[in-house]
Amino acid sequence: MLLTLIPKGFFSRQARKPEGIFGRYLMSYLFRKGNESLNGKVLGQMGLSETDSILEVGFGPGSLIKAVAANVTSGKVYGVDFSRAMLQSACKLNQKNIDSGRVQLLFSDSIRLPFPDSSFDKLCTVNTLYFWPDPKQQLKEFLRVLKPAGKLVIGFRDSETLESLKLDSQIFNFYTSEEVAELLRQSGFDQVRLQQHPNIALSSMIAEGCKAMS
Template sequence: MGLLRKFFSNTGKPEGTMGKVVVAMMNCGHAGIADWGFSHLTLRGDEEVLDCGCGGGANIAVFLKKLSAGRVTGLDYSPVSVEKARAVNADAIAAGRCSVVQGDVQALPFEDGQFDVVTAFETVYFWPNPAHCFAQVHRVLRRGGVFMITNEASGRTHSHEKWVKIVDNMSVYTGEELAAFLMQAGFARTEIDEDIAHDRVNVRAYKA
């Protein structure tokens, strides 16, 4: 159990050789939930996007395909994840369409109103003080911007309980709990979509 706990806890902040394996696995294993999340997001094609907790950069690559004239920034506090995300999106970085930075969602290293879209795929489980982190997202969004959270754990079933026991510092929230944090952070309104059959939730929050 010690090794299993160490492996899965590495999903929160991938480190070392094991972290590199975890990041590669997440790029493949999270593709399905990411596709479902993207289905809730309508894009013009010229947006400035921030993907928080970008992991190995797979979702950055999806955004780059969807944006004909936009730009994508990835942020993660794991050096292993940042390294992998930069490698996956090296061509776009060289072309000036993408950047990947190491940073913390508790103090986002960006200007106020810098982004049209901010996303968080399979990551808010590990964010300390969600209302504070969400306020940081609210700050870097432009007026009319959207923050989209996609989780493969709806908080409605008991399936997540085994992961909370194994993975250190992991918290699972319902859509309503996330919406409450988002409204506390200053967002004007929220929308929630749940798929209980597949135990997943998508929440969009809009800045007035």
């Protein structure tokens, strides 16, 4: 298998922030294939309305952005990612909706999101939490940009699943599902729920939380 030939540290750094030709092409391919099932579960859990304002943090090659835009026909879909390689890939995939003004993709770090308070009805992120330097601060930033009663949906793999893979623990932070749920509660989210989605290849989890009405 090709991945067994790639040094663990190099692959883990690329998984965190894809760069260069390797990042734009090989990591885009791996993200599309590896996240396809989990993206579908996250999409289903968001409970989208056609008029919603949606943000995806860490959109990667843009597959979930495209799927969200197909459901949010009268709203607006935003995305932020700090990888220029992923921004290029995602813009290419979503060019039609970008040209129409329905999708806006930004090069940005997510710890200081470039949006006003209470901007979004829903926020989603898939396989990014392992890389947050300060998870509580990150989640509080998500809470800030959500509207009252807004919903956060996080797709991830838990520590047991990730520890079975070829990953560098100096780059990846591993969490149990209960640790993720507790982080949401401690950061101010209400109605926190966990769901497991067994997969033939990799078992996946979804964590949900809502912003209080006041």
